[in-house]
Amino acid sequence: MPQLTRSRTSSGIGLGTGLAIVLALLVVRVTAPEGVATALGDTLGDLITLAISVIIESLPFVFLGIVLSIAVQMWLPPDFLVRRLPKSPLFRRAVLSLTGILLPVCECGNVPLARGFISRGLTVADAMTFLLAAPILNPVTIITTYQAFGWNDGILISRILGGFLIANLVGWLFSKAPNPTQLLTRGFARACAIEAANPSTGNRLRRSVVLFAHETSAMLPALFVGSAIAGLIQVGVPRSLLIELGGNPIWSVFVLMLLAFIISICSNVDAFFVLSLGSAFSPGAVVAFLVFGPMIDIKMLAMLRTTFTTKTLAQVTLVVALATMVIGLAVNLLV
Amino acid sequence: MYKRLADRWRGIALSLLGIVATLWLAATGQLGLYIHPRYFVFTVVAAVLTAVIVIASFAILPSTEDDSEHDHDHEDEHDFLGTDEEAALSHSHKPPALRRAGTVLWSVSTTLIVAGAFVALILLPPQSLSTGDVQASDLNTTTLSSPLSDAGPELAGSDSQSFTVADWAGVLRQGADTQYLAGKTADVIGFVTPDSEDPENVFYIARYVVSCCAVDAQPVGVPVYQPGWQDAYPAESWVQIVGGFDENIASSSTAAIVLVPDSVTMVDEPSEPYLF
Numbered sequence: 344m345p346q347l348t349r350s351r352t353s354s355g356i357g358l359g360t361g362l363a364i365v366l367a368l369l370v371v372r373v374t375a376p377e378g379v380a381t382a383l384g385d386t387l388g389d390l391i392t393l394a395i396s397v398i399i400e401s402l403p404f405v406f407l408g409i410v411l412s413i414a415v416q417m418w419l420p421p422d423f424l425v426r427r428l429p430k431s432p433l434f435r436r437a438v439l440s441l442t443g444i445l446l447p448v449c450e451c452g453n454v455p456l457a458r459g460f461i462s463r464g465l466t467v468a469d470a471m472t473f474l475l476a477a478p479i480l481n482p483v484t485i486i487t488t489y490q491a492f493g494w495n496d497g498i499l500i501s502r503i504l505g506g507f508l509i510a511n512l513v514g515w516l517f518s519k520a521p522n523p524t525q526l527l528t529r530g531f532a533r534a535c536a537i538e539a540a541n542p543s544t545g546n547r548l549r550r551s552v553v554l555f556a557h558e559t560s561a562m563l564p565a566l567f568v569g570s571a572i573a574g575l576i577q578v579g580v581p582r583s584l585l586i587e588l589g590g591n592p593i594w595s596v597f598v599l600m601l602l603a604f605i606i607s608i609c610s611n612v613d614a615f616f617v618l619s620l621g622s623a624f625s626p627g628a629v630v631a632f633l634v635f636g637p638m639i640d641i642k643m644l645a646m647l648r649t650t651f652t653t654k655t656l657a658q659v660t661l662v663v664a665l666a667t668m669v670i671g672l673a674v675n676l677l678v
Numbered sequence: 679m680y681k682r683l684a685d686r687w688r689g690i691a692l693s694l695l696g697i698v699a700t701l702w703l704a705a706t707g708q709l710g711l712y713i714h715p716r717y718f719v720f721t722v723v724a725a726v727l728t729a730v731i732v733i734a735s736f737a738i739l740p741s742t743e744d745d746s747e748h749d750h751d752h753e754d755e756h757d758f759l760g761t762d763e764e765a766a767l768s769h770s771h772k773p774p775a776l777r778r779a780g781t782v783l784w785s786v787s788t789t790l791i792v793a794g795a796f797v798a799l800i801l802l803p804p805q806s807l808s809t810g811d812v813q814a815s816d817l818n819t820t821t822l823s824s825p826l827s828d829a830g831p832e833l834a835g836s837d838s839q840s841f842t843v844a845d846w847a848g849v850l851r852q853g854a855d856t857q858y859l860a861g862k863t864a865d866v867i868g869f870v871t872p873d874s875e876d877p878e879n880v881f882y883i884a885r886y887v888v889s890c891c892a893v894d895a896q897p898v899g900v901p902v903y904q905p906g907w908q909d910a911y912p913a914e915s916w917v918q919i920v921g922g923f924d925e926n927i928a929s930s931s932t933a934a935i936v937l938v939p940d941s942v943t944m945v946d947e948p949s950e951p952y953l954f
Contacts, residue, residue: 354737361736365729368698368800377803385808391798392807396712396892398799399703402696403717403724410731552738555731559689564791567692571794577893606893615889 386578393574394567397607397642401451401566404609408452409558412459417551425464436472436514439465440507443477443484450478450610450637451566454646455558461650462535467523472514474647475663478610478637479506488633491614496626496678498633505634505670513662517655526655528648561649569645573607576641580605595628596671600664603636610637627675635667681781684788686739691792693732699799700725708804710950713891806951807886807895809869809914817847817871817882817899843868843885844953847898850935859923864900864937867918867945870911871899876931879905883919883937888952895952901926901933904942911944918943 380388415424428435443453457470465473478484479502492498517526524532589595599617608616617624617632624632639660647656703709704722713721841849843866849859866883873880884899886892902919903926911917921939928936 353740357736357738357740358733361733364694364736365698365733368694369702372698372702372800375801375803379801380803380805383802385810388805389808389811391802392712392805393893395699395798395804398696399700399709399712399721400717400891400893402700403721403728406693406724406728549738552731552735556686556690556735556739559693560685560687561689563689563692563696564788567791567795573893608890608894613890616894 390571390574390578393577394570397570397573398567400609401570401642404450404452405455405562405566406452408455409555409562411452412455412558413551413554415456415459416462417547417554419463422464424460428465428469432466432468432518433511433515436469436511436518439469439473440476440510440514441480442473443479443481450640450643451646453477454643454650455562458531458558458561458650461527461531462538464539466518467520467526468514468516468518471517471659472510474510475513475638475659476506476510479503479510479634481610483611484614484637487611488614491618492629496629497674498626498630501630501670501674502633505630505667506637509634509638509663509666509670512666513659516662517659526651528650528652531650562646565645565649566642569607569642572645573605573641576605589624589628592625592627592675593672595624596631596668596675599624599628599632600635600667600671603632604640606636607640607642608636613637625675626678627671627673630674631667631671634670635663638663638667680785684785688788688792690732690735690739692795693728695792695795695799697725697729697732701729703804707949710952710954711804711806711892714888714954716954717891806947807892809871809884812869812871812884812897817884817897838862839865842866842953843883843900844887844898846900846937850900854923854935856923856925856935859935861922863920863922865918865920866900866937867916867948868899869916869947870907870913871897872908872913873901873931873933876928877908879903879907879928880926880931880933880936881907881913883917886952888954892952898953901931901936903928903936903938907942910942916945916947918945 383391428438453474457474460470460473461467485499485503488499488502494500517523520526524536527535588598603613606616613633613636617629644656644660651659700709700721703712704718704725709715709718709721841864846864846866868883868885871882871884873882881902881904882899883902884897886895887898888895902921903924919937919939920941921937923935924938926933926936
């Protein structure tokens with residue numbers, strides 16, 4: 344009984360502390376001097392504005408992904424997913440690449456979700472396939488791409504097929520890894536092994552909150568640093584230079600992939616953005632932007648680094664980049 | 679000790695900073711400085727719901743501090759900065775000095791990220807993208823299309839008075855001539871950017887167009903013919919211009935059609951400086 348009372352008191356103090364911190368942050372925000380911004384100068388001010396815009400844009404999707412990941416890890420039976428997926432690895436990955444239709448989370452939200460999948464027994468190759476395909480093969484992305492381009496130049500079809508093929512290619516390649524655990528960071532692999540050997544027990548709601556704290560501790564530093572780097576490069580590399588290079592049918596593919604990598608824009612709306620570049624770049628370049636960006640960008644790499652080793656990410660980036668370039672150049676050749 | 683504390687609380691701290699900043703920006707009508715209005719509702723709802731979990735974590739996490747080894751194993755996991763390596767070090771037989779250096783590096787980077795987020799999201803006032811670095815050559819390098827006007831605006835039958843800088847730039851891009859533009863009056867607000875070819879006589883009235891968030895902002899502009907404009911208003915200042923279109927008589931400027939102002943008024947930067 345005294346322990347229960349102590350626990351309630353501790354929770355009450357914790358709650359009070361949390362609310363006090365929120366209040367303190369609001370007071371700081373309200374009383375912060377307004378003139379500081381002008382002292383920063385244009386470049387630093389723009390860097391901060393760009394980084395904040397990526398953070399505020401991505402944060403809800405990351406939270407949503409973490410909540411879905413918690414649902415998968417804490418609230419679904421352990422073998423719920425594995426039991427329902429096809430036994431054949433090839434078909435399983437094909438089905439997983441279409442899971443985005445049911446879970447239309449943006450690419451940054453897919454990272455915590457993929458971590459949840461791995462924790463729940465899916466292979467690294469399965470999770471990788473889902474991770475790469477879901478941002479493209481989801482209804483929101485497909486509808487916005489259709490709104491932007493319709494059926495013009497085969498851009499929509501190339502995006503859908505390209506996303507599916509590349510995700511499954513990467514999944515197939517990594518399914519050949521002799522020791523898939525080595526593709527993961529040591530810490531994450533270790534946590535998964537412990538979870539599998541000794542599943543967490545106790546109050547599920549409480550464990551969900553602990554997992555939320557754990558996942559945000561892994562994801563958000565990556566998101567914040569990735570956003571800052573995206574802002575930094577955006578300020579440092581003039582877009583006019585990229586656009587100048589965009590006239591060439593070969594360079595244009597490479598340049599728009601680079602632009603997608605830098606600006607780290609959300610896959611749900613990237614079609615609207617690249618639509619405005621449509622006249623300056625070839626259709627193949629637009630396809631390359633729409634296929635490469637949702638799979639690999641600065642912000643995503645920072646977040647993926649929480650789960651996969653640097654070597655794995657370098658290999659994934661290389662395969663995705665090469666495959667995207669082939670698709671982009673093929674579209675330019677055919678259209 | 680510090681590492682364990684930071685491991686457990688840094689995600690909550692960063693979440694809190696993001697949530698407070700988001701809700702503050704929404705409450706003060708400044709969310710549009712960073713993201714497209716189509717995301718306002720989703721962003722605010724997600725922030726409010728997550729705030730409940732974050733506040734709940736203040737009640738729950740302290741009582742889990744002394745939990746099982748299992749939880750500590752999770753804490754030791756990793757992050758993208760290399761806590762993975764640090765965690766590996768802590769479980770390996772590396773020299774203690776190297777292990778300590780790893781812990782210090784990890785602690786410093788975590789502190790810097792949280793402090794940087796606090797400064798950027800809470801301490802510094804919200805601000806729009808600067809207009810100083812926009813060059814006339816950067817303007818209209820794209821098709822200026824937007825989801826709502828991907829074919830460009832139609833003048834016939836439209837109320838051209840309500841056209842924005844982006845709309846007029848779209849009309850000019852489509853090759854509208856003076857005959858087509860005869861009798862049409864533009865009433866637009868934007869910032870001033872000198873023409874790169876004839877900065878004495880021509881400047882651009884410009885705005886950023888945002889399709890998702892500020893990171894994809896693209897400057898668009900309409901050329902304005904007004905000799906000696908620099909004496910009246912400096913570059914980067916915000917102005918409202920009312921006028922019609924005519925052929926450009928400034929020989930060194932490549933703009934074929936220019937806006938010839940009837941009136942130019944200096945105005946404050948709009949509360950929504952971007953066009954969506």
